[in-house]
Amino acid sequence: MSTLTLNAVGATASAQAARLTRRLAAALVMLAAFLGLAAPAAAEVRIDITRGVFEPLPIAISPFAGGNGAQISQVVSADLERSGLFRPLDPRGFLQNPEQLRASEPRFADWRGIGAQALVAGSATQLGDGRLKVDFRLWDVAAGQNMANLSYTATPDSWRRIAHIIADAIYKRLTGEDGYFDTRIVYVAESGPGTNRVKRLAIMDQDGANHQFLTDGRTLVLTPRFSPTTQEITYMSYVNKKPRVYVFNIDTGRQEMLGDFPGMTFAPRFSPDGNRVVMSMADRGNANVYALDLRTRRSTQLSDSPAIDTAPSYSPDGSQIVFESDRGGAQQLYIMNADGSGVKRLSFGQGRYGTPVWSPRGDLIAFTRQQGGQFAVGVIRPDGTGERILTQAYHVEGPTWAPNGRVLMYFKESPGGAGGRSAKLYTIDVTGRNERMVPTPQDASDPAWSPLIP
Amino acid sequence: MRIKYLSIFAAVALLAACDTTPKDGSGAGGAGQMSVRPGSQEDLAQNVGDRVFFGTDRSDLTTEARGTLNRQSQWLKTYPQVTITIEGHADERGTREYNLALGERRANAVKNYLIAQGVQSARVKTISYGKERPAVLGSDDSAWAQNRRGVTMVD
Numbered sequence: 001m002s003t004l005t006l007n008a009v010g011a012t013a014s015a016q017a018a019r020l021t022r023r024l025a026a027a028l029v030m031l032a033a034f035l036g037l038a039a040p041a042a043a044e045v046r047i048d049i050t051r052g053v054f055e056p057l058p059i060a061i062s063p064f065a066g067g068n069g070a071q072i073s074q075v076v077s078a079d080l081e082r083s084g085l086f087r088p089l090d091p092r093g094f095l096q097n098p099e100q101l102r103a104s105e106p107r108f109a110d111w112r113g114i115g116a117q118a119l120v121a122g123s124a125t126q127l128g129d130g131r132l133k134v135d136f137r138l139w140d141v142a143a144g145q146n147m148a149n150l151s152y153t154a155t156p157d158s159w160r161r162i163a164h165i166i167a168d169a170i171y172k173r174l175t176g177e178d179g180y181f182d183t184r185i186v187y188v189a190e191s192g193p194g195t196n197r198v199k200r201l202a203i204m205d206q207d208g209a210n211h212q213f214l215t216d217g218r219t220l221v222l223t224p225r226f227s228p229t230t231q232e233i234t235y236m237s238y239v240n241k242k243p244r245v246y247v248f249n250i251d252t253g254r255q256e257m258l259g260d261f262p263g264m265t266f267a268p269r270f271s272p273d274g275n276r277v278v279m280s281m282a283d284r285g286n287a288n289v290y291a292l293d294l295r296t297r298r299s300t301q302l303s304d305s306p307a308i309d310t311a312p313s314y315s316p317d318g319s320q321i322v323f324e325s326d327r328g329g330a331q332q333l334y335i336m337n338a339d340g341s342g343v344k345r346l347s348f349g350q351g352r353y354g355t356p357v358w359s360p361r362g363d364l365i366a367f368t369r370q371q372g373g374q375f376a377v378g379v380i381r382p383d384g385t386g387e388r389i390l391t392q393a394y395h396v397e398g399p400t401w402a403p404n405g406r407v408l409m410y411f412k413e414s415p416g417g418a419g420g421r422s423a424k425l426y427t428i429d430v431t432g433r434n435e436r437m438v439p440t441p442q443d444a445s446d447p448a449w450s451p452l453i454p
Numbered sequence: 455m456r457i458k459y460l461s462i463f464a465a466v467a468l469l470a471a472c473d474t475t476p477k478d479g480s481g482a483g484g485a486g487q488m489s490v491r492p493g494s495q496e497d498l499a500q501n502v503g504d505r506v507f508f509g510t511d512r513s514d515l516t517t518e519a520r521g522t523l524n525r526q527s528q529w530l531k532t533y534p535q536v537t538i539t540i541e542g543h544a545d546e547r548g549t550r551e552y553n554l555a556l557g558e559r560r561a562n563a564v565k566n567y568l569i570a571q572g573v574q575s576a577r578v579k580t581i582s583y584g585k586e587r588p589a590v591l592g593s594d595d596s597a598w599a600q601n602r603r604g605v606t607m608v609d
Contacts, residue, residue: 193591194588194591195587195588195589195590195591196587197586199586220586222550222554222584222586223550223551236554241539241581243554243581243582263558264554264558264581264582266551266554266555267551267554280551280555282554282555282558282559282582284562285513285558285559285562285563285566286559287555287558308552308555308556308559310551310552310554310555311549311551311552324549324551324552326552330511331549331552354548354549354551354552355549355550355551368549370547370548370549394593395546397549397550398549398550413546415593416546416591416592416593416597421546421591421593446550
């Protein structure tokens with residue numbers, strides 16, 4: 001990741017500047033669309049993802065011209081298809097080829113004829129300095145209008161990231177919400193017999209590409225979580241048979257134990273500003289929630305009950321923490337202020353509720369529920385209303401949010417026979433539609449979604 | 455209900471015994487006694503019982519568990535040089551973080567009982583594995599009952 005130099009047209013070399021330029025460019029394109037408002041706004045193609053009943057938008061993604069253009073557009077197409085919001089049309093039905101689209105305006109009647117509502121075309125060019133330049137254009141087919149016209153330049157090995165960034169731009173332009181394709185997943189890769197599982201930290205792009213293992217499997221590792229601000233992961237590890245919370249630096253591979261606690265520390269999660277890690281510490285049969293300041297390395301005890309208080313997760317503004325506790329007799333969700341004051345019970349439904357995680361949008365809290373021999377992943381509003389189950393199975397657990405708060409990932413285990421059970425990662429839309437397995441080379445659990453890559 | 459409960463534990467005890475039976479086929483108290491080193495893990499497992507079992511989402515000790523731990527405390531008095539680590543485990547029917555805390559609770563329940571029986575606290579450490587190290591595979595009541603356990607490991 002450190003070698004990446006991704007530049008929007010006219011931007012400086014820094015990735016941050018590139019991002020800003022990209023945002024500005026996108027904003028300008030949108031502004032242009034508003035200013036050139038010859039057609040009424042209602043005519044503009046736009047996905048309304050707030051409605052319950054939903055038809056994926058038919059979109060024609062022409063294979064990009066030049067070099068590895070076709071590979072790039074395939075990644076764009078796959079991203080959009082997996083979101084469940086788009087239905088990419090079969091390119092074999094296209095009546096204009098990539099070179100024709102490069103040279104002239106689309107023949108909108110032809111694209112309308114095959115049922116396309118949006119059209120994407122682009123091209124990949126090798127620049128004189130060796131870098132790869134990718135242009136793409138997006139049209140509203142019904143209105144015959146250009147909606148976006150963007151260009152990215154980067155080192156050739158970053159072509160997949162360019163594809164994800166283009167998919168994010170299309171997603172945002174057509175849904176009005178931020179995308180989530182230029183992101184990564186850290187998770188626990190599992191192998192070996194069920195009684196002695198080998199567990200390794202692993203990281204990959206959200207579509208499963210660029211997979212790599214981060215640890216060698218000699219030490220049991222659990223529950224990795226991304227830092228919102230740095231290339232770091234916090235997780236739990238059994239180094240020297242001492243289960244403690246650690247921080248792993250993705251760039252350097254350095255691992256460091258967090259804090260000096262007398263008992264087991266577990267269930268870590270970063271604060272939204274990245275300055276603290278909130279976690280549980282269990283000592284003498286009692287687990288409480290603590291926050292560790294990463295700058296001063298001082299810890300503060302936030303909960304003090306004789307119960308199991310664990311799985312803490314900050315609200316996006318950092319002012320509150322949702323966690324689970326069995327203080328009422330069985331696992332339920334509670335919310336407290338970030339200083340530990342003002343504890344309120346959140347969940348009152350049947351069954352046991354655990355692993356709460358606050359949406360990056362702040363509007364929902366996802367959880368795992370156990371009831372009647374089944375596990376479920378659901379969401380509830382922070383005021384305790386609107387509880388909904390998204391998926392239910394023998395065992396689903398540990399939801400994590402995409403940075404746009406629109407898609408969740410979790411793991412699903414099958415019941416174990418003599419041959420052992422299987423564990424895989426799945427994504428699902430927050431509406432409960434579009435459950436998809438995420439490809440991993442081995443069994444997989446404990447996923448955590450990264451923020452949008454800066 | 456009570457009868458069913460006991461029968462599950464009888465089955466568990468039987469399976470647990472099979473589990474720790476050495477290759478020569480002898481059961482607890484049999485010829486196996488001859489082949490194990492006194493004061494070793496094998497000695498503890500075969501002649502005393504190295505593990506106790508818990509109810510679903512429970513960390514209180516059953517009558518059977520207290521019996522096993524009484525024997526363990528006597529055995530520990532016979533071998534005063536032995537130090538131990540109590541492993542707390544949970545079955546697979548819980549969330550990962552909760553089961554880590556539950557395993558820690560169980561390990562401490564065992565530790566506290568042994569200390570109450572006169573075992574020095576400095577000889578007893580605890581560790582929780584949550585649901586990460588089941589004793590047996592399987593997704594049924596019998597497997598779960600065997601996996602909800604506290605295991606005394608000779609260091």
